Amino acid sequence: MKLLQRYILGELIRVFALLVVVLTVMLVFVGLFREATDRGLGPVQIFQIMPFVVPSMLPFTIPATLLLAVCVVYGRISADLEVIAAKAAGISAMRLLMPAFAFGTILAFASFGLTNFAIPWAVANIERIVTQAVEDIFIDMLRTQHLISEPSRGYSITVHDVQDRTLIDATFRFRTYDHRQITVRAEAAQIHFDLDHQQIELKLRNATYSNPGANSFGDWDGTILHLPLPPQIQRTKARHLTIADLTTRTTEAIQEERRVRIQRTNEAAMVMLTGEFHQFGGEQFQQFSGREAEAVHNQRRFRTEIHSRFSMACSCLFFTLVGGPFSMLQARRQFITSFIMCFLPILLIYYPVMFLMVNLCKSGTIDPWWSMWIPNSILLVAGLFTLRKVMQH
Structure with missing residues (x-):
């Protein structure tokens, strides 16, 4: 048998x-x-x-x-x-x-x-x-063309030269979340791709910034500038995570949902106290709803x-x-x-x-x-x- x-x-x-x-x-x-x-x-x-x-x-x-x-x-x-x-x-x-x-x-x-x-x-x-x-392509383009422009991502980079992973005499132009145009000029900037946070890290040296619209400027020496990754790099999907990572991210999503609810409750109480009821339909409360919906979806x-x-x-x-x-x-x-x-x-x-x-x-x-x-x-x-x-x- x-x-x-x-x-x-x-x-x-x-x-x-x-x-x-x-x-x-x-x-x-x-x-x-x-x-x-x-x-x-x-x-x-x-x-x-x-x-x-x-x-x-x-x-x-x-x-x-x-x-x-x-x-x-x-x-x-x-x-x-x-x-x-x-x-x-x-x-x-x-x-x-x-x-x-x-x-x-x-x-x-x-x-x-x-x-x-x-x-x-x-x-x-x-x-x-x-x-x-992508990093090699990025650096090769900067080395040969001295310019990278990502209109869909809202930024452009211009350099005089590239030495290893360091950008020499670099100029960065980008839009902020509130649609302000910022220009940063740096003597040097080290480039690093952060896949976990889906962004490019640029460590600036001897840098200054200016905001032409607001007529403001300042010193950004030692600042780490974050720009979104190119579209070739995709966000990690749920099926690409381990059970331990999925459990951790579930807990983080639950905590984020609670945090958003507390923030929205506090803000609503402040609005009720001041009598500015028109703010309930404003951008801030819409952001609260979006963040909460994203946390629940996750x-x-x-x-x-x-x-x-x-x-x-x-x-x-x-x-x-x-x-x-x-x-x-x-x-x-x-x-x-x-x-x-x-x-x-x-x-x-x-x-x-x-x-x-x-x-x-x-x-x-x-x-x-x-x-x-x-x-x-x-x-x-x-x-x-x-x-x-x-x-x-």
Whole structure:
């Protein structure tokens, strides 16, 4: 009995390894093309990020590849009448399916590990390479053209020369949040890209500033000037964070919501005291509403990501629960037919329901701790129904 289970497990591992390599290689090229298109990367940067694209593809290829491997192995042994022979020898179908369930459980843990640790690590390295590329492009443009203008970002930089990471005789023109035009002239400025805060840091030396509109000027020696990052660098998404980071950011969002509410309450009390009721419709209270809405949105987004990560990882086990009994019931050597018949309902039901639950959780309509498991519950019901038919016949 153990020999037969080891044989089935070995076949599953062999077929799965072959399929996951082929499918991952195909998706890696898709991922590289997308990164290169979105960020404008050159051949050198594409070659550098290639090793980091693979871990980010695996969590998406593992469930479907596992389902295909299960359909191949169990469809073949069932078509060869090995299942009937095993039942005649007193071996139940459940025991034949145990290797698939065990393998699915192992891959569920592996998928969660990839999602929680490998993907954030890979994305951090990709962002580091992209940041380095953008920084090099930035400095090369300043060195050759002596000018960078970002009208959409509201600033421009003019330099006389560039030495390493230091801008010589630099002039910075930028708009503030209240649309004031500021001009800063510095003898030297060290440039640094801060990816965490999505900004460029410029440490000024022997610098002065002027505001032509207000006829004001002053000394900015030693000041660190912050400018927004170029559009090639993207803000870190929730799916690129670890569970620990998501929990921390959820707590920060809760604290931000409380802080905004306290500030708005205090400001409202002051308005009531002074009788300036027209300020309730002013810009300050609109900013309070915007900050509070953003904090609530971040809470929902991070909580949804945490629960969806566990649910998506466990989908490996539920895929085997559906694919194994279904392939045994079909008893087809043409595994592609069994796979399509099994995967098509998953594609038309499981994933749309998953996306629907994610959107509803992010909007605050339902709670993610139970709703993210609805797609897996659908697979569980379908798998148990199919398994019951296999056990009976």
